[in-house]
Amino acid sequence: MQFKLGVTKNILNVFTFISESGVKDPRIDRAIGVCKKAVSAFSYSWKKRRDMTEVQAELGLPQHLLISESPTRWGSRQKMIERFLEQEKAITRVLGADKKTRHLVPTWQDLEVLEATNKAVKPLQDFTDALSGESYVSVSCIKPVLHLFKTSLLLPEEEDLELTKTIKANIMRYLESKYCDLEKEELLDMATLLDPRFRTTYIDASKLEVVKKRAVSEISALCNSTTEEAGPSAVQENTPPKKKMTLGAFFKKSAPSTMLHPQSEKTKIETELATYLLIPDIEPDTDPLEWWKLHQPNFPRLSLLAKKYLSVPATSAPSERVFSVGGGIVTCNRACLKPDVVDRLIFLAKNV
Structure with missing residues (x-):
């Protein structure tokens, strides 16, 4: 199943994304350029850092060092x-006191642009840290995330500056366009349906019946393929050994047959799906994969489809963490490691 996601990556690299989504503004470029040059002036001068500490104490500001942007660290530009x-x-005071760095003092227009940009991006910072999780974030989170952005985090406020409103609107427009095609819509609807935290909450009511029918059809196909793969030999192997007859077994055989015709496989799947949709709401912090592992005996057919869809990661964060682990293992002093050895070391680093 090929499906390019990467919501977290887009938001964490939000300034790069702003230019990609058509919000490129020379005011933003200039203000960020001034900010980076000013921060660099303190990074390369211990005297300015010393003067900065003295001025901070005089003005009653927190004794914090300035933060430099790192291209490989998501969100570093917003923190800067x-x-x-x-x-x-x-x-402003430290730079203004030196003729060589006086030109780096930001203007009020630069500060206004930085404040507007920071206000648009700041609410996403803590959220994206949570969205970057590996074990509990699945593709089923995409539709709820987009809904949360639209109704809360990226909702324009009355006191926002026009630039802030423009940035929020363009980020939202870009994300909606990223997931608007039919194939991605179908995948997101099915994944959301199979997440016990969301189920039908974020699915359009007009599409709900279609999604249910597609779920029943896919489960039937999965059950048939599983049966075919198992084959008759597997059935013989799984047949339990013959046990001694008990008294209850005789009553069971002689009991009158009042049952109706046995249900078809399709009816069983539909009943299972209807029962799943009627279960009480669960806590939002619940791990959906752990939930399905616990409730698989209750929904044996539906769990097959849940494994298929909920195994798709919502972001590229887990794979990029693996790359980082690999970079720490394959260093200049260990460049002769064989690929299979590297695979084992990375596996152990991530799972032990």
């Missing part, structure tokens, strides 16, 4: 801007 705005008065 936030810290820059926090220490703006001390930065």
Whole structure:
């Protein structure tokens, strides 16, 4: 199942994403450029850092160091801007006292742009940290995330500046366009249905019956394929050994047959799906994979489809963490490691 997601990556690299989504603004580029140059001036001068500490104490500002942007660390640019705005008065005084760095003092227009940009991006920072999880974040989170962005995190507020509103609107427009085609819509609807935390909450009511029918059809196909793969030999192997007859077995055989015709496989699947949709709501912090592992005996057919869809990761964060682990293992001093050895070391690093 090929499906490019990466919501977390897009939001964490939100400034790169802003230019990709058509929000590229020379004011933002200039303000961020001024911010980076000013931070660099303190990074390369211990005297300015010393003066900064003195001014911070005089102005009653927190004794914080400035943060430099790191291309490989998601969210570092937003943190750099936030810290820059926090220490703006001390930065202006220290830079303004030196003729060589006086031109780096930000103007009020630059500060206004940085504040507007930071206000649009800041609410996403803590959220994306949670969304970057490996074990509990599945593709089923995408539709709820988009709904949360639209109704809360990226909802324009009355006190927002026009630039802030523009950034929020364009981020939302880009994300909606990213998942608007039919194939992705069908996958997201099915994955959301199979997540016990969401089920039908974020599925369009007009599409619900279609999604249910498709779920029944896919479960039938999965059950048939599982039976065919098992074959008659597997049935013989799984046949329990013959046990001694008990008294209850005789009553069971002689009991009058009042049952109706046995249900068809399709009816059993539909009943199972209807029962699943009627279960009480569960806690939002519940791990859906753990939930299905626990309730698989109750929904043996539906759990097959849940394994198929909920195994799709929602973000590229887990795979990129694996790359980082690999970079720490295959160093300059260990460049002769064989590929299979590297695979084992990475596996042990991530699972032990």
